[in-house]
Amino acid sequence: xxxxxxxxxxxxxxxxxxxxxxxxxxxxxxxxxxxxxxxxxxxxxxxxxxxxxxxxxxxxxxxxxxxxxxxxxxxxxxxxxxxxxxxxxxxxxxxxxxxxxxxxxxxxxxxxxxxxxxxxxxxxxxxxxxx
Amino acid sequence: xxxxxxxxxxxxxxxxxxxxxxxxxxxxxxxxxxxxxxxxxxxxxxxxxxxxxxxxxxxxxxxxxxxxxxxxxxxxxxxxxxxxxxxxxxxxxxxxxxxxxxxxxxxxxxxxxxxxxxxxxxxxxxxxxxxxxxxxxxxxx
Numbered sequence: 001x002x003x004x005x006x007x008x009x010x011x012x013x014x015x016x017x018x019x020x021x022x023x024x025x026x027x028x029x030x031x032x033x034x035x036x037x038x039x040x041x042x043x044x045x046x047x048x049x050x051x052x053x054x055x056x057x058x059x060x061x062x063x064x065x066x067x068x069x070x071x072x073x074x075x076x077x078x079x080x081x082x083x084x085x086x087x088x089x090x091x092x093x094x095x096x097x098x099x100x101x102x103x104x105x106x107x108x109x110x111x112x113x114x115x116x117x118x119x120x121x122x123x124x125x126x127x128x129x130x131x
Numbered sequence: 132x133x134x135x136x137x138x139x140x141x142x143x144x145x146x147x148x149x150x151x152x153x154x155x156x157x158x159x160x161x162x163x164x165x166x167x168x169x170x171x172x173x174x175x176x177x178x179x180x181x182x183x184x185x186x187x188x189x190x191x192x193x194x195x196x197x198x199x200x201x202x203x204x205x206x207x208x209x210x211x212x213x214x215x216x217x218x219x220x221x222x223x224x225x226x227x228x229x230x231x232x233x234x235x236x237x238x239x240x241x242x243x244x245x246x247x248x249x250x251x252x253x254x255x256x257x258x259x260x261x262x263x264x265x266x267x268x269x270x271x272x
Contacts, residue, residue, distance in 0.1 A: 011161045014153035014171045021165010021181055027158045037165055 010043070015050060029059075031066070049083050062092070064101075075110070152187055159194045173203075175210075193227045206236075 010028040013019060017033035028043030031051040038056045039045060045059040051066035062074040064084035072078065074092035082100035093110040097103050154172040157163055161177040170186040175195040183189070185203040195210035202217045209225040216222060218236035226244035233250045241247065 009158040009160075011158040011177075012154075012156045014155040016153060016170030016186070017155050017167065017173070018169045019163065019165060019167045021163065021167075023161065023163050025158070025161035025177060027160045029161070032153075033155070033169060 008043075010046075013051075047084070078107075157195075159192075191228075193225075 008027070010030050011025070013029065013031045013033040013035060015032045018036075019034070020036045022038040022040075023029065023035065024038070024040040026042040028046065029039065029041055030046045030048060031053055032048040034052045034054075036054045039053070039059065040057075041059040043059065044061040044063065045053075045057055046063045047053050047066040047068055049065045053067070054069045056070055057068070057072040057074075059072075059074060061076045061079065062068070062072055063079045063081065064086055065081045066083070067085045067087075069087040071088055072086075072090045072092075074090065076092075077094045077096060078086075078090055078092040079096040080086050080098065080101040080103055082098045084098075085102040085104075087102075087104045089106045089108075091108040091110055095107065152171050154174060157173070157175045157177050157179065159176040162180075163177070164180045166182045166184075167173075167179070168184040172187040172190070173183075173185055174190045174192060175197060176192040177195060179195070179197040179199065181199045183197075183199065183201045183203070185201075187204055189201060189203040189206045191197050191206070191208045191210045191212055193209045197208075197210070197212045197214070199214045201212075201214065202219075204218065205220045205222070206216060206218045207223045207225065208216075208228040208230055210227070211229045213231045215233040216230075216235070220236070221238035221240070222234055222236040223239075224230055224241040224245040224247060226242040228242075229246045231248040233252070234247075235252045235254065237254055239251060239253060
């Protein structure tokens, strides 16, 4: 029972379970049941087929096979798989929407400032030196 | 509740067994506040606050802290609990448990070392539950 307790674990809301309220934490969450309210995760949110989330979501990756309604922030990526439905407002650094998926609403991009990329600067500036 | 007809059937056949029913799992770094309801078992390793109505077994792991009002078929506590705990079948307190509040169940067991501060109420189930097996069997025959 205690074997999966350590960091990097994924919590599970199974199919018959309904949660209304706030879920927060440092791990990932897999939802096959129903969640209404607020979800704040350092890890990923995975909504399985049949899972229904009506919530304000803030997670690293958000992967949708079920139904998600609400305001979602995916710090890395929002992925709506072919069985998935998304309704609402989403802010993500990147999107993947598969064929057959439903995406209704507003999408915004998180403009990620390019980190550690000094290598791309030179090409334009070197011309001064040459002249 | 009432949304998942399929699961109600499995609940009736295998109450209290992990294998038959779907088990939810809240990890040690997860905090859940609010109202949790539905079928299936639940293993809690993190923090839970609020109201819980489960048609299954609740396991409060040693690392967990549960505060609030809990109703379940059976409950095993190894961690911390405060509030009101109602079980249809049984409550078991492991030796690492620290419990305060009100417990209500037809059967209660405690390991040596368990800490319990509060009130205990034990009721025989009024309905024809298999808990009182000898009597009900005779009555049926």
